[in-house]
Amino acid sequence: MLSLIEDAIMRRIAEAGLPYLRTVATYGGELDEALDQAVRKFPAVWVAFQAEGEGQPLNTAKSVYRIPVAWVVLVAARNLRNEAATRKGDKVHVGTYQMLKDVRALLAGQDFGLAIDNLRPGRVRSMVNARFQAQGVSVYAMEWHTKYDYRVTALGTDVSPAQAASLPELSGLGINYHLLPDDGVADAVDLITLQQGRP
Numbered sequence: 001m002l003s004l005i006e007d008a009i010m011r012r013i014a015e016a017g018l019p020y021l022r023t024v025a026t027y028g029g030e031l032d033e034a035l036d037q038a039v040r041k042f043p044a045v046w047v048a049f050q051a052e053g054e055g056q057p058l059n060t061a062k063s064v065y066r067i068p069v070a071w072v073v074l075v076a077a078r079n080l081r082n083e084a085a086t087r088k089g090d091k092v093h094v095g096t097y098q099m100l101k102d103v104r105a106l107l108a109g110q111d112f113g114l115a116i117d118n119l120r121p122g123r124v125r126s127m128v129n130a131r132f133q134a135q136g137v138s139v140y141a142m143e144w145h146t147k148y149d150y151r152v153t154a155l156g157t158d159v160s161p162a163q164a165a166s167l168p169e170l171s172g173l174g175i176n177y178h179l180l181p182d183d184g185v186a187d188a189v190d191l192i193t194l195q196q197g198r199p
Contacts, residue, residue, distance in 0.1 A: 008112035020094040039078050046074040063152045071144045075099035078137050086138035096138040117147040
């Protein structure tokens with residue numbers, strides 16, 4: 001589910017055709033190392049998985065859990081004019097405030113046709129540091145929250161549909177009966193053989 005959500009977020013932003021946007025990608029540490037190379041891709045939007053929270057069981061069998069998940073969308077712009085212009089923009093360059101507004105309009109309330117709760121905007125944090133300011137760079141991190149239901153196919157196992165398709169066909173059942181007091185050995189056994197194509 002995580003890769004589906006990530007791809008859907010990036011596709012929604014990329015297909016919006018924002019005229020100023022040069023880069024839409026997953027975040028891979030571009031701002032942590034060679035900033036002089038990263039700024040060539042500005043204005044940029046990066047998508048990063050943040051965290052999954054603790055799943056809450058939705059039934060007494062604990063076979064379905066509601067999982068909260070959070071993503072971060074980073075917006076980055078550069079303007080050598082002055083620090084305020086990196087945020088507010090000017091007639092030539094977009095600022096990060098406009099980028100935040102555009103991303104929020106594109107993502108808020110979206111479920112992308114996936115089995116998730118509608119995306120909710122969360123905190124927005126400035127990623128200010130001296131290195132960014134010296135390069136005329138503004139970066140903000142915007143959180144996005146959703147939830148999805150995780151279904152346990154058999155208690156204690158995690159089998160995907162692809163894996164389930166490769167499991168051997170069920171050919172029979174065995175039922176063990178234990179009398180009390182139970183000594184751990186079945187007192188009687190029923191074996192049922194299933195025949196393909198017959199009820």
